[in-house]
Amino acid sequence: MIVKNEAENLAACLESVGDLADEIIIVDTGSTDNTVEIARSWATQIKHFIWIDDFAAARNESIKEAQGNWIFWMDADDRLSPDNVARLKQAAASGRADAYYCYVVSQFQNNQVAQDRIEHLRLFRNRRGVQFEFPLHEDAAPTAHRLGLTIARTNIVVNHTGYTADPQTLQAKARRNLQIIQAAHRQAPDNLYWRFHLGVTLHALGDLAGSIEHLAAVIANPPPFLDRDVYLYQAYEGLMLAYLHTGQTAQVRQILAQAEQEFGYRQHFWVRAGTIYLDLDEPEQAIEALEHART
Structure with missing residues (x-):
């Protein structure tokens, strides 16, 4: 520890x-x-x-x-x-x-x-x-x-x-993390691993436009991550949520379709898809996705 x-x-x-x-x-x-x-x-x-x-x-x-x-x-x-x-x-x-x-x-x-x-x-x-x-x-x-x-x-x-923890503590941790990530990104600007973490951390800090920029870059040119189930899946999920929270529903559906092609075998994908369809006010699709998660 x-x-x-x-x-x-x-x-x-x-x-x-x-x-x-x-x-x-x-x-x-x-x-x-x-x-x-x-x-x-x-x-x-x-x-x-x-x-x-x-x-x-x-x-x-x-x-x-x-x-x-x-x-x-x-x-x-x-x-x-x-x-x-x-x-x-x-x-x-x-x-x-x-x-x-x-x-x-x-x-x-x-x-x-x-x-x-x-x-x-x-x-x-x-x-x-x-x-x-x-x-x-x-x-x-x-x-x-x-x-x-x-x-x-x-x-x-x-x-x-x-x-x-309280929101102020969480924000302080996210800002600390951002400083470390930005320093690493400056040293290796083409390293998509750091762009992934920039996207995740900017999302936590409320910079959804910045989050979208970095996560979209990761998905557009997926690097050879050691485990796609860990990193690439999180990039898809983070990008879907960032588009959702900025009202870009067409992009949400586009990324959701791409994510299904990549991760349709994962139970959690279908759970997340169900919650996103509910947020999109599409209850029939939400039920279908959640039923899929049960199989």
Whole structure:
């Protein structure tokens, strides 16, 4: 784990882990509250890391000295249910793969579960060379793929409570993220990975025109993302919602048709399509899409 000023969240996170972990390594990046004191009650190792605007660097520090056979990483505002602790144990013991995607499901201020589930590579064997990449939205999947690790999907759910914070805190996080993404984009302006994250972050900050510009560029020339189900699907979904929220209904339908061609096999696509058709005041199409999601 990497943490900073997570005194309100850390204990609940670690309590939810139960007996999953043989060792808990926590890297603090400059807390000024009692995060470190709370961590001492749980962690087998606490490390201090000077923050350099690079989440991957901090995350790599957290796994550098791990001794276990498997690594599972969390944020302080993540929670595991007992059922999902059991599923994690089963995945590690099964021998089915070397690394596993988990679903991260976010909750918002109204306590409704987000309709979309984002997949993260959260569980992987402790192999030399597996590292996180990208200064924001750090990801171990690129190196896992390059090393030839067998990767599998699971139904393991990590509940993320980070979006239950007050709007001012969420906006501050989004602005921080935007600065990191813009710096990376300036260094690699043709890198569509950063255009994807620019689109997502600008959407969160309410700049829908900017979001549309970047997400449309990603969809028009899809880069060879390691996992189209993760990144390209989110680009389609974000673009549909940005068009919807700006009243561009013809474009919504156009992107919806394209997304069906790409992702019609995904149950969640049909759930999202159903909600979009409802927003378009097309109840018959909404019912058809939601019925499709049930099959």
